[in-house]
Amino acid sequence: MYLPYLSLNAALVLWLTSLILWLCQWDRTALLVSIFAALLLLLHFVKRDITAMFGKEKNSARIEKITAAPPLPVAKTPDAAESPQANTVIAGDVRFDGNISATGTLYIHGRVYGNIEAADGMVKIMRSGYVEGNIMARELVIDGAVLGQCRAETIDIQEHGNITGAIAYRSLAIKRGGTFSGQAETVAEAADNVVEMVSEKEAVVQEA
Numbered sequence: 001m002y003l004p005y006l007s008l009n010a011a012l013v014l015w016l017t018s019l020i021l022w023l024c025q026w027d028r029t030a031l032l033v034s035i036f037a038a039l040l041l042l043l044h045f046v047k048r049d050i051t052a053m054f055g056k057e058k059n060s061a062r063i064e065k066i067t068a069a070p071p072l073p074v075a076k077t078p079d080a081a082e083s084p085q086a087n088t089v090i091a092g093d094v095r096f097d098g099n100i101s102a103t104g105t106l107y108i109h110g111r112v113y114g115n116i117e118a119a120d121g122m123v124k125i126m127r128s129g130y131v132e133g134n135i136m137a138r139e140l141v142i143d144g145a146v147l148g149q150c151r152a153e154t155i156d157i158q159e160h161g162n163i164t165g166a167i168a169y170r171s172l173a174i175k176r177g178g179t180f181s182g183q184a185e186t187v188a189e190a191a192d193n194v195v196e197m198v199s200e201k202e203a204v205v206q207e208a
Contacts, residue, residue, distance in 0.1 A: 086103065086104050087104050087105045087106075087107065088100075088102045088104065088105070088106045088107070089106075089107045089109070090106075090107065090108045090109060090110045090112060090129070091109055091110055092109040092110050092128050093110060094109075094110035094111070095110060095111045095112075095113070096110065096111070096112045096113070096114065097113045097114060098113075098114045099114045099115045099116070099117070099133075100112065100114060100115070100116045100117070100118075101117045101118070102116070102117070102118045102121060102123075103118065103120060103121050104118075104121050104122075105121055105122045105123075105124065106118055106121065106122070106123045106124065106137075107124050107126060108123070108124065108125050108126060108129035108130075108131060108144070109126045109128050109129050110128070110129065110130075111129070111130045111131075111132075112129075112130070112131045112132070112133065113132045113133060114132075114133045115133045115134045115135070115136075115148075116131065116133065116134070116135045116136070116137070117136050117137075118136070118137040118138070119136060119137065119138060120138055121137060121138060121139075122137060122138060122139040122140075122141065123135055123137040123139070123140050123141070123152075124141045124142075124143075125140075125141070125142045125143060125144040125145070125146060125161070126143055126144055127143045127144055127158075127160050128144060129143075129144035129145070130144055130145045130146075130147075131144070131145070131146045131147070131148065132146075132147045132148060133147075133148045134148045134149040134150070134151075135148065135149070135150045135151070135152070136150075136151045136152070137151075137152045138152060138153055138154070139152055139153065139154045139156075140152035140154065140155045140156070141156045141158065142155070142156070142157050142158060142161035142162070142163060142178075143158035143159070143160050143161045144160065144161065144162075145161075145162045145163075145164075146161075146162070146163045146164070146165065147164050147165060148165045149165050149166045149167070149168075150163060150165065150166070150167045150168070150169075151167070151168040151169075151187070152168075152169060153169070153170045153171065153187065154169065154170065154171045154172075154173075155167055155169040155171070155172050155173070156173045156175075157172075157173065157174040157175065157178035157179070157180060158175055158177075158178055159175050159176065159177035159178060160177060160178070161174075161175075161178040161179070162178070162179045162180075162181075163179070163180045163181070163182065164181045164182055165182045165183075166182050166183040166184070166185070167180065167182065167183075167184050167185070168184075168185040168186070168187050169184070169185075169186065169187055170186065170187045172184070
């Protein structure tokens, strides 16, 4: 027998019993049994109302708990200033025709025919790399061959490096085996922090 309906079933049985007793003219006993049946019936409805009330409160608390759950964290998109500078690689089997504007470090293993600008980055011409064009960078490392004008704060010509053209620099290093053929100029920093190119001859005159 299902427990929530136990009181109701018992009340119905007692009510039927009281009816039989009344038919048998046991009036007092039938009255007592009918009163007890009425009490059981009342108890059943009271229990049903209490159960429904607590069940509603439980469901409300559950809904409130789900609603009050903390929001999922949202992944923060890094700002452009915070994101690390990407590296760019020109592979050894690649020939690139056109100008390149890059940030971070640019590695050239292949052949580039065009100008390269990486004012705030580094350009590395690897041993198998070849550039025919002008290069402007913060730092320039050459272990391959360059035909054109190069301008950088630091120029480092490695053992297999070769530059044919004009260079403008603040710091120049040429390792044994590296070669340079052309015109060289130093880069001087003006009072307003604007970088300008000054030839070595002009620099000597200013120092005098």
